[in-house]
Amino acid sequence: MAGTMPHAIFVETGIDDGTxxxxxxxxxxxxxxxxxxxxxxxxxxxxxVARFVDWLRAGGEVAPTFVGDNWYEVERSAAADxxxxxxxxxxxxxxxxxxxxxxxxxxxxxxxxxxxxxxAGDAAPGGALERIERQDLALAGQLGAAPAELxxxxxxxxxxxxxxxxxxxxxxxATGDGVRRAIRLAxxxxxxxxxxxxxxxx
Numbered sequence: 001m002a003g004t005m006p007h008a009i010f011v012e013t014g015i016d017d018g019t020x021x022x023x024x025x026x027x028x029x030x031x032x033x034x035x036x037x038x039x040x041x042x043x044x045x046x047x048x049v050a051r052f053v054d055w056l057r058a059g060g061e062v063a064p065t066f067v068g069d070n071w072y073e074v075e076r077s078a079a080a081d082x083x084x085x086x087x088x089x090x091x092x093x094x095x096x097x098x099x100x101x102x103x104x105x106x107x108x109x110x111x112x113x114x115x116x117x118x119x120a121g122d123a124a125p126g127g128a129l130e131r132i133e134r135q136d137l138a139l140a141g142q143l144g145a146a147p148a149e150l151x152x153x154x155x156x157x158x159x160x161x162x163x164x165x166x167x168x169x170x171x172x173x174a175t176g177d178g179v180r181r182a183i184r185l186a187x188x189x190x191x192x193x194x195x196x197x198x199x200x201x202x
Contacts, residue, residue: 005067009045011038011076012085022188025049025071026089027064029102029180030109030187038073045071052191059108061101084135090181099174102183103166109190110162116194117155128193129154135189136161139182140168162186 008026015022015034023041025031031052035041046069056063077085094102117124137148140161145168150157165186172179 005070007049007066007068007071008074008089009042009071010087010089011041011073012079013038013076014079015084023073024087024184024188025052026074027066028052029184030105030191032184032188032192034192038076042071042073055112055191056105056108059111061104061108083138084185086181090178090184092180093175094180096174099179102180102187103169106166106169106183106187109187109194110159113190113194113197114159116197120197124155124197125193126154128196129158132189132193133157133161136165136186139178139186140165142178143168143172143176143182145171 010024010026012022012024020034020036021038021041023033023035023038023045025045025048028049031049033041033044033048035044049066049071053063053066075087075089077087079085093099133150133154137150141147143165145164148160148164150160152160165182169176169179169182
């Protein structure tokens with residue numbers, strides 16, 4: 001029935017040494033809410049989805065329209081030992097068209113973060129940049145990329161790490177093991193830091 005169509009959320013606990021929870025919209029890889037509790041994260045999802053869709057459309061993407069705001073948790077998993085959680089949906093390879101679209105979302109997310117970093121100037125948090133850099137390289141390694149030696153400032157290294165991850169994703173292709181998870185995490189964390197830099201909520 002219109003207005004009640006259910007939409008799945010995956011919940012990741014234990015982020016940032018157990019201080020943070022993330023809720024991910026299953027239908028929009030990279031659309032996530034980071035909050036102090038699972039209730040806060042899931043309750044914020046309808047507004048986050050609306051902002052994510054607006055962001056995609058502003059970037060020239062054809063974004064889906066969602067009926068209703070019935071977002072509900074279907075699975076949860078914990079980050080552990082510095083490794084982010086995986087979910088059953090991560091094992092489902094995207095189709096070729098989806099894969100190409102998601103790679104473009106990944107590019108848009110890094111451009112959005114770059115704009116936020118430029119606006120922040122010297123206020124950009126080096127620790128957060130290094131965390132994303134390490135994760136990009138770890139995800140690339142899980143996709144079969146060789147270890148990479150990065151050089152330059154934290155921002156330079158951030159871009160180099162994303163180039164490594166993008167090349168690994170393109171090499172793995174749509175059916176590569178871990179592709180959907182890598183895209184989900186990379187987009188979500190770029191947008192999270194961009195929001196933090198811009199002082200956005202959610």
